[in-house]
Each structure stands twice: as C-alpha cells, then as structure tokens.
Amino acid sequence: MPYRKISDRECVIQAINEFTELGQVAFLGKYKGGRALRYFLLYEGQQYNCRSILCAAYAHQFKHPIPRRQMNDPKNSISDVLKRLGFDVLDNRADNVTSGVFKDMPH
Known part of the structure; x- marks a missing residue:
C-alpha cells in the first residue's frame, strides 16, 4: 500500500501548498482525485481531500506518482498515514476530528 510509505511531513505540506497554488479543480x-465526501485533512483552518493530498505528497517524496492500480487504499490507511504525520483528519459522517501526533519514522 503505497500511501503507507510516505514518511516526510514536509511533503504533505508541499502538497497542501500546491493545492492552494493550483486551486481545487x-x-x-493533476492527481486524479475526486472530491472528498467523507474524510478531510484539516490544516490551518482549511479542509483538503485526503487521498489527493497523499497522492501529491507521494509524488513529492518519491519523485514519481503512485501507480494508478495502487491508488485505492482503504480509507482508514489514508487517515492513519496523515495522523501518524501529525495531521488532523475530519470524518464528515461522524462529525469527528481525530488528531495526529507526529512520529518520526526511521529512514
């Protein structure tokens, strides 16, 4: 599951900045993501599509996109990666925000 390989919090922030620069559409x-319906990354008062942000973060960290056939990780693994990197994730259906605690991963 390629999303779980993401270990660099700064790559997620770069992806967020790219989202801001390019705009949502x-x-x-660019990252073949649809609009989020349930899970959102919360960062500095804004909501972002978790899957697309992680696709971009993966591309920033590994210098190539996630292979298309590997883009459909279970939603829990996507939110788990973001929480592990210290980000907050909103589950829109449960109206629940879970906070992450950054855990540095061995390289």
Whole structure:
C-alpha cells in the first residue's frame, strides 16, 4: 500500500501548498482525485481531500506518482498515514476530528 510509505511531513505540506497554488479543480485533475465526501485533512483552518493530498505528497517524496492500480487504499490507511504525520483528519459522517501526533519514522 503505497500511501503507507510516505514518511516526510514536509511533503504533505508541499502538497497542501500546491493545492492552494493550483486551486481545487486543477489539483484534483493533476492527481486524479475526486472530491472528498467523507474524510478531510484539516490544516490551518482549511479542509483538503485526503487521498489527493497523499497522492501529491507521494509524488513529492518519491519523485514519481503512485501507480494508478495502487491508488485505492482503504480509507482508514489514508487517515492513519496523515495522523501518524501529525495531521488532523475530519470524518464528515461522524462529525469527528481525530488528531495526529507526529512520529518520526526511521529512514
């Protein structure tokens, strides 16, 4: 599951900055993501599509996109990666925010 390989919090922040620069439509088009319906990354008062942000973060960290056939990780693993990197994740259906605690991973 390629999302779990993401270990660099700064790559997630770079992806968030890219989302802001490109805008939602262009960003989602570039990273083949649809609009989020349930899970959102919360960062500095804004909500972001978890899957697309992680696709971009993966590309920033590993210098190539996630292979298309490997993009469908279970939603829990996506939110688990973000929480492990210290980000907050909103489950829109449960109206629940879970906070992450950054845990440095061995390289």
